[in-house]
């Protein structure tokens with residue numbers, strides 16, 4: 001779809017954009033922001049991933065904690081079905097409850113129900129001011145408690161990103177830039193709105209951080225300082241891949257109240273398995289990317305241990321009321337674990353939906369559903 005890369009229309013009156021699926025998300029952001037408009041979904045891959053891919057995966061990203069995920073911004077879709085028939089679902093209206101919501105069903109379908117050829121997105125006005133503060137903690141649990149406390153204090157940051165010690169060390173080795181070498185964990189909190197609201201919210205955030213164990217806070221004084229913080233955050237994935245090319249990147253999402261308990265559990269499980277784990281993610285959403293750092297020299301027996309560890313990590317997340325995947329989807333790698341969360345009756349319904357859209361099974365065969 002990379003050839004279909006045109007922004008077809010930006011409607012400043014109705015606050016919508018009509019785009020082809022191959023538009024790179026970061027390029028769409030730039031075009032809109034130049035006009036004072038905002039499309040909030042911002043996966044950390046925004047400079048390379050496309051709107052079509054984001055819609056297919058219902059991508060989340062850095063700003064989901066305040067603004068929601070891709071699905072919340074898709075108003076209408078043009079989709080080519082497996083039969084070749086072209087359907088148009090949804091309308092470019094703010095509300096629509098006419099019939100079943102096929103648009104929301106198609107978003108996040110991982111290319112298994114149809115191919116999107118045109119996407120109509122909802123936009124909002126660009127918030128005028130953004131501010132960021134980085135908190136340094138001794139423990140990952142203190143960062144989790146702070147995340148919960150920010151919500152209790154009535155704050156809705158637009159981003160609330162977590163990195164543990166292992167992630168910080170990997171980034172420091174990869175970029176030679178450190179966010180806090182002396183910290184056991186950091187939380188990067190960003191707020192937006194009017195200048196007065198941003199200043200006020202940053203003050204409240206700092207009080208909450210200090211009350212929950214932050215031993216230091218560093219406010220980004222300008223856009224350049226903020227970009228520097230974010231460039232470190234965005235380099236975690238390549239940094240961890242360099243450290244462990246075979247890493248297994250999980251994507252669990254938990255009720256926020258369970259984050260501290262889950263982080264402690266990941267450490268216990270990693271120690272039992274003798275395999276290092278790095279945790280980072282969109283903590284404000286309860287979304288943790290648990291990275292199992294598979295050693296380069298792992299033999300067959302070691303890989304069995306890795307598989308057991310992954311299963312235990314996913315089972316623990318589900319047992320704590322969480323989900324297997326917050327934003328990356330199931331694809332092929334999480335397929336064997338789908339049954340941990342989806343009961344047989346729901347699975348049968350999902351398979352039946354797939355059959356209706358794609359009777360011959362030609363759209364992304366082998367994705368999402370495990371073999372019978």
Ligand SMILES: Cc1cc2nc3c(=O)[nH]c(=O)nc-3n(C[C@H](O)[C@H](O)[C@H](O)COP(=O)(O)OP(=O)(O)OC[C@H]3O[C@@H](n4cnc5c(N)ncnc54)[C@H](O)[C@@H]3O)c2cc1C
Nearest residue numbers: 021043044045049050052053054056059060061111116327
């Ligand atoms: C460094 C890094 C950071 C990331 N950070 C995030 C993050 O913060 N949040 C997040 O949610 N994800 C993140 N991801 C995952 C990934 O970037 C997203 O899932 C993204 O939405 C995929 O978009 P893409 O254009 O790369 O799609 P692709 O990888 O090309 O495709 C993804 C799937 O969508 C299907 N598809 C693509 N286009 C269409 C279409 N037009 N119609 C139907 N199906 C289609 C494909 O068949 C495939 O199954 C990250 C990935 C990387 C590598």
